[in-house]
């Protein structure tokens with residue numbers, strides 16, 4: 116049986132970059148850039164006044180002059196007017212172009228203004244340039260500011276806006292079908308009969324994949340073989356990039372999916388991974404069609420396997436052509452267990468935890484009480500999960516293990 120590392124390698128080997136598309140910047144949050152955005156001008160584009168006050172010639176001030184007549188006022192957004200007489204000053208506002216002929220700004224807090232004259236109350240600095248954000252101090256025109264493969268968060272969107280990228284090329288959103296299966300499951304508006312439950316997995320998966328920019332469609336199919344076959348045939352041919360099923364991949368008589376998927380020409384790449392939860396995980400791909408994740412139906416198994424296998428695939432396919440696909444997939448950072456964990460089976464053990472940071476900056480992982488992989492309530496408050504290897508059987512408090520942040 117495959118280890119999680121072998122399984123994720125097989126999953127990622129199927130990831131092909133999605134093509135780019137152009138979207139308005141307003142709709143680009145969370146998407147992955149498929150072009151290079153360059154500085155269209157210097158940053159800042161002019162010597163920018165950084166404090167409200169007066170601008171003077173440093174040479175005059177350093178030479179002993181402390182009283183300056185105000186020649187004019189320079190506001191942000193107004194074309195720059197030079198200082199014509201170096202013994203005078205210009206009142207300047209933050210964001211204004213520094214007037215030619217001046218090279219230092221003195222804050223209002225450090226001057227007295229009276230009768231159109233300013234008296235400076237502090238000693239001149241040794242050099243000019245104080246309180247000025249100099250042209251090109253941050254970047255030069257033509258510099259690459261954002262490169263392909265960058266996820267557009269708030270900071271990146273601001274950069275795109277400032278270079279005038281009203282539209283940006285991003286990788287197309289992955290189209291994902293989330294399909295729950297099972298005759299015991301009813302819709303969330305329905306009142307379940309005693310032998311039924313409401314379907315919850317699809318909502319967790321929808322939220323998880325949407326966070327990564329995917330366009331998710333929800334489906335539900337019953338366990339009846341004919342309905343399952345008809346439904347899956349339609350879904351597999353509907354142009355999705357990935358089909359994510361939950362349930363019906365284990366050994367029960369109604370667990371038809373592995374056989375049915377083979378019948379529908381979805382090539383099995385693996386079935387079962389040496390792990391808990393999530394051992395019955397199924398993964399395959401259809402030639403010219405979607406990849407298919409058959410996630411085990413128990414809610415904790417569904418959630419953990421979606422995070423560990425489906426989400427990295429989603430991130431990998433969003434990396435544009437040429438960008439290293441594996442760069443999309445973060446590596447787990449170690450976290451320190453706060454309690455002992457005993458786990459004897461020779462399986463990788465995924466443990467939902469809450470992460471905190473101690474006074475020395477170490478990441479601490481406190482396991483949540485999990486009543487088994489059907490206990491979906493145990494995931495509430497989880498911020499990460501540990502990946503404990505098959506050996507040893509006892510994981511001591513104070514030891515550090517790979518940890519995936521949710």
Ligand SMILES: Nc1nc2c(c(=O)[nH]1)N[C@H]1C(S)=C(S)[C@@H](COP(=O)(O)OP(=O)(O)OC[C@H]3O[C@@H](n4cnc5c(N)ncnc54)[C@H](O)[C@@H]3O)O[C@H]1N2
Pocket residue numbers: 295296297299300312313314315316317361362363364365366367370392393394395410411412413414416488489
């Ligand atoms: N004889 C064996 N039985 C089982 C094995 C095994 O190795 N041998 N593996 C167990 C493990 S581990 C898991 S996990 C489950 C996975 O089974 P399936 O993927 O076939 O899932 P189902 O049987 O369809 O459902 C399991 C459980 O989860 C509930 N469920 C399913 N879908 C949803 C949903 N969308 N929302 C909420 N809850 C859902 C379902 O009602 C079941 O209670 O198999 C073990 N059995």
Ligand code: MOO
Pocket residue numbers: 390391392393394395411413416488489
């Ligand atoms: O591994 Mo199953 O996924 O225990 O619940």
